[in-house]
Amino acid sequence: MLPEKMIELGTARSVIRELFEFGKKRAAEVGAENVFDFSIGNPSVPPPEKVNEIAIDILKNQDPVLIHGYTSAQGDAGVRQMIAESLNRRFGGNYDKDDLYMSTGAAAALTCCFHGLCCEGDEVIVFAPYFPEYKVFIEKAGAKMVLIPAEIEGFQIDFDAFGKALSPKTKAVLINTPNNPTGVVYSKETIKKLAQMLRDKSEEYGNPIYLISDEPYREIVYDGAQTPWVPKYYDNTIVCYSFSKSLSMPGGRIGYILVCPTVEDNKTVYAAIAGAGRSLGYVNAPALFQYIAAKCCEETSDLSIYERNRRLLLDSLREMGFHCVEPKGTFYLFPRCLEEDAMAFSERAKEFDLLLVPGDGFGCPGHFRLAYCVPTERIERALPAFKKLAESYKK
Amino acid sequence: MLPEKMIELGTARSVIRELFEFGKKRAAEVGAENVFDFSIGNPSVPPPEKVNEIAIDILKNQDPVLIHGYTSAQGDAGVRQMIAESLNRRFGGNYDKDDLYMSTGAAAALTCCFHGLCCEGDEVIVFAPYFPEYKVFIEKAGAKMVLIPAEIEGFQIDFDAFGKALSPKTKAVLINTPNNPTGVVYSKETIKKLAQMLRDKSEEYGNPIYLISDEPYREIVYDGAQTPWVPKYYDNTIVCYSFSKSLSMPGGRIGYILVCPTVEDNKTVYAAIAGAGRSLGYVNAPALFQYIAAKCCEETSDLSIYERNRRLLLDSLREMGFHCVEPKGTFYLFPRCLEEDAMAFSERAKEFDLLLVPGDGFGCPGHFRLAYCVPTERIERALPAFKKLAESYKK
Numbered sequence: 001m002l003p004e005k006m007i008e009l010g011t012a013r014s015v016i017r018e019l020f021e022f023g024k025k026r027a028a029e030v031g032a033e034n035v036f037d038f039s040i041g042n043p044s045v046p047p048p049e050k051v052n053e054i055a056i057d058i059l060k061n062q063d064p065v066l067i068h069g070y071t072s073a074q075g076d077a078g079v080r081q082m083i084a085e086s087l088n089r090r091f092g093g094n095y096d097k098d099d100l101y102m103s104t105g106a107a108a109a110l111t112c113c114f115h116g117l118c119c120e121g122d123e124v125i126v127f128a129p130y131f132p133e134y135k136v137f138i139e140k141a142g143a144k145m146v147l148i149p150a151e152i153e154g155f156q157i158d159f160d161a162f163g164k165a166l167s168p169k170t171k172a173v174l175i176n177t178p179n180n181p182t183g184v185v186y187s188k189e190t191i192k193k194l195a196q197m198l199r200d201k202s203e204e205y206g207n208p209i210y211l212i213s214d215e216p217y218r219e220i221v222y223d224g225a226q227t228p229w230v231p232k233y234y235d236n237t238i239v240c241y242s243f244s245k246s247l248s249m250p251g252g253r254i255g256y257i258l259v260c261p262t263v264e265d266n267k268t269v270y271a272a273i274a275g276a277g278r279s280l281g282y283v284n285a286p287a288l289f290q291y292i293a294a295k296c297c298e299e300t301s302d303l304s305i306y307e308r309n310r311r312l313l314l315d316s317l318r319e320m321g322f323h324c325v326e327p328k329g330t331f332y333l334f335p336r337c338l339e340e341d342a343m344a345f346s347e348r349a350k351e352f353d354l355l356l357v358p359g360d361g362f363g364c365p366g367h368f369r370l371a372y373c374v375p376t377e378r379i380e381r382a383l384p385a386f387k388k389l390a391e392s393y394k395k
Numbered sequence: 396m397l398p399e400k401m402i403e404l405g406t407a408r409s410v411i412r413e414l415f416e417f418g419k420k421r422a423a424e425v426g427a428e429n430v431f432d433f434s435i436g437n438p439s440v441p442p443p444e445k446v447n448e449i450a451i452d453i454l455k456n457q458d459p460v461l462i463h464g465y466t467s468a469q470g471d472a473g474v475r476q477m478i479a480e481s482l483n484r485r486f487g488g489n490y491d492k493d494d495l496y497m498s499t500g501a502a503a504a505l506t507c508c509f510h511g512l513c514c515e516g517d518e519v520i521v522f523a524p525y526f527p528e529y530k531v532f533i534e535k536a537g538a539k540m541v542l543i544p545a546e547i548e549g550f551q552i553d554f555d556a557f558g559k560a561l562s563p564k565t566k567a568v569l570i571n572t573p574n575n576p577t578g579v580v581y582s583k584e585t586i587k588k589l590a591q592m593l594r595d596k597s598e599e600y601g602n603p604i605y606l607i608s609d610e611p612y613r614e615i616v617y618d619g620a621q622t623p624w625v626p627k628y629y630d631n632t633i634v635c636y637s638f639s640k641s642l643s644m645p646g647g648r649i650g651y652i653l654v655c656p657t658v659e660d661n662k663t664v665y666a667a668i669a670g671a672g673r674s675l676g677y678v679n680a681p682a683l684f685q686y687i688a689a690k691c692c693e694e695t696s697d698l699s700i701y702e703r704n705r706r707l708l709l710d711s712l713r714e715m716g717f718h719c720v721e722p723k724g725t726f727y728l729f730p731r732c733l734e735e736d737a738m739a740f741s742e743r744a745k746e747f748d749l750l751l752v753p754g755d756g757f758g759c760p761g762h763f764r765l766a767y768c769v770p771t772e773r774i775e776r777a778l779p780a781f782k783k784l785a786e787s788y789k790k
Contacts, residue, residue, distance in 0.1 A: 001602055002663065003511070003512075006511050006666075006667040006671045007666050007667045008670065009671075010665070010670030010671070010673065042465055044460065051459075052455075055454050056455070064442055068442050069437055069643075069644075070437060104499060108676040109676075112676075116397070119396075136674050248460065250464060250678075251681065252681060253648075253678065253680075268397060268402055271401075272401040272402045274404075275401035278528075279401065279404055280676070281506030283645075286646065286648050286681045286684065287648075289683075
């Protein structure tokens with residue numbers, strides 16, 4: 001009598017949740033400091049101090065009716081103007097406030113895009129490994145997720161498989177770079193080749209294929225790496241952004257959708273996305289966080305801690321014999337397991353109180369995800385456990 | 396190629412928006428103080444001072460990683476506990492944190508309910524006059540809105556029409572009391588009779604019919620009126636609440652869903668609603684506003700200003716010959732127009748720089764909505780214009 005799928009989504013305990021429960025149990029037995037949880041992708045570094053300073057300044061000095069009131073559905077005009085100007089400064093675009101739609105985080109940005117763009121039966125192409133909620137969001141919009149298997153040598157794109165998956169039903173292609181769970185940043189060459197194939201196929205089919213770029217980790221890159229600005233390479237790009245990761249405020253639920261002015265019929269696409277937001281109950285993105293985001297949109301929390309953690313983990317794991325593609329961003333590593341079955345590997349890791357997420361849920365078996373947005377000390381204390389885990393496979 | 400309905404929803408200019416644009420134009424011509432806008436239902440009274448005090452206290456004194464971090468999908472456990480205890484104190488229930496799901500405002504509460512409860516083709520009964528977005532939300536969930544015509548003598552319920560509309564397809568009945576746009580509060584007798592009919596029909600059909608009570612105006616009542624606590628009268632009640640109106644913070648996007656423990660299979664219903672929230676992209680309700688709402692859930696902004704406005708407008712309009720059902724709550728009046736065609740009436744009102752929303756959009760022609768959440772001075776200045784409008788019909 002109730003929609004089965006909704007019950008399932010509200011009931012299913014994720015692997016990460018199972019690990020969390022196991023961790024709680026073990027913490028009671030051996031002490032929290034001896035349980036090494038690397039399962040959760042929550043920013044562990046506080047927001048830049050400016051976030052709270054600005055929040056308090058707004059609360060103290062601005063008209064309370066205004067700051068707590070509705071904004072227009074697409075977001076406060078001044079906020080959108082400031083973010084557009086920042087994008088223009090940083091990426092040399094020519095964006096205007098009316099190209100931006102403020103969203104209640106990146107998840108909402110994505111659902112608004114899928115519901116705004118997709119008709120029943122349309123296909124959205126996603127590259128493994130991928131953030132598992134993509135499938136939930138795409139299917140709820142009545143579309144089908146078409147998954148391209150992982151290119152495990154470098155976690156760029158398997159273009160052969162991609163070429164075969166494109167079809168007249170392809171409404172959109174979704175990329176996530178820097179990537180959760182691999183930490184890999186797509187190279188300019190990858191983006192260029194992807195763009196060329198999309199242009200060719202759009203022309204062949206006589207319909208635009210939209211490139212949805214989900215980039216909440218855009219600023220979280222290391223060793224001087226840069227995330228290519230996707231709209232530079234492909235006209236029909238829609239950017240979904242969130243301040244959750246760069247500003248360490250995922251609870252605030254604030255992000256935006258940029259419908260580039262180069263998108264075919266961009267005003268209609270924008271209207272469809274706004275209409276989707278309206279129909280899903282997104283009245284406006286949280287107002288106070290819109291004002292905060294606008295004033296902090298060129299800040300990041302202190303990324304040096306992630307950088308230190310990444311170096312320490314990557315070097316140590318490699319030394320122990322783990323194979324891991326060099327990640328250039330995010331706060332994840334995605335090494336190969338020491339046996340084929342990632343579920344079994346994750347189970348064995350638990351014997352050493354290491355909580356590691358198997359890659360299967362990300363569409364990439366044989367690997368595991370390590371979220372290193374944790375205190376450095378946890379990594380230091382965990383290294384002997386990793387060593388024991390590795391050695392257990394040598395016996 | 397794009398979903399037509401989404402484009403339409405994102406493009407359609409509402410009547411209220413048209414009035415807003417007219418008002419802007421006229422303000423430039425005759426001065427803003429001479430344009431009498433009664434079209435928008437935005438709280439005009441600031442939030443209680445406690446809201447900002449608590450927000451600043453949280454920002455200054457609590458762990459920034461925690462207050463800006465994700466909460467669990469259903470909302471922070473401590474927040475839900477505090478709200479459950481408040482409901483128990485005020486309404487004598489026996490609610491627990493696990494009966495509550497924190498939502499991103501009342502709109503999200505409703506969309507999560509409709510998507511969580513309704514299968515394709517299910518029907519949701521709504522009583523005119525009604526908040527127009529209900530139709531958008533219900534249809535997006537794949538259900539059909541069945542509208543019961545208004546009972547214009549008292550804006551309670553036309554039970555004959557309601558009885559005929561109930562069918563085995565009825566998944567839910569939606570009520571909104573105190574009501575937007577009429578300001579009327581359903582009496583205990585109305586709720587009791589409604590409950591009895593729903594019980595009878597649920598039994599006849601062998602399926603529960605859920606009563607969704609949308610009550611963002613619950614506390615905004617006058618003359619000692621009280622909003623009956625609906626779950627007391629009907630077991631299968633799901634309450635949707637928002638802090639937007641009582642705390643004057645619609646921008647914050649914070650509310651909750653209460654799945655009463657008396658609801659049949661309440662855990663499954665709760666799971667389906669949570670699954671819907673997840674699939675629509677509602678990761679968690681804005682965290683900071685969860686913490687604020689929990690600590691302010693028994694506060695309201697200063698309602699005496701609305702009460703004064705209501706008295707002044709109601710008495711003055713009645714004296715001029717307007718017929719208006721006595722509203723006991725909200726900040727709306729819904730008088731009869733002075734001609735049958737509410738659109739024509741609204742047009743004529745514009746000649747006197749009065750911006751009044753015709754009732755047609757609320758499913759109740761022949762009436763107009765007056766939002767009196769405005770400075771009292773605007774009402775005082777507007778009264779001569781209302782008088783001229785009334786007199787223009789006597790000629």
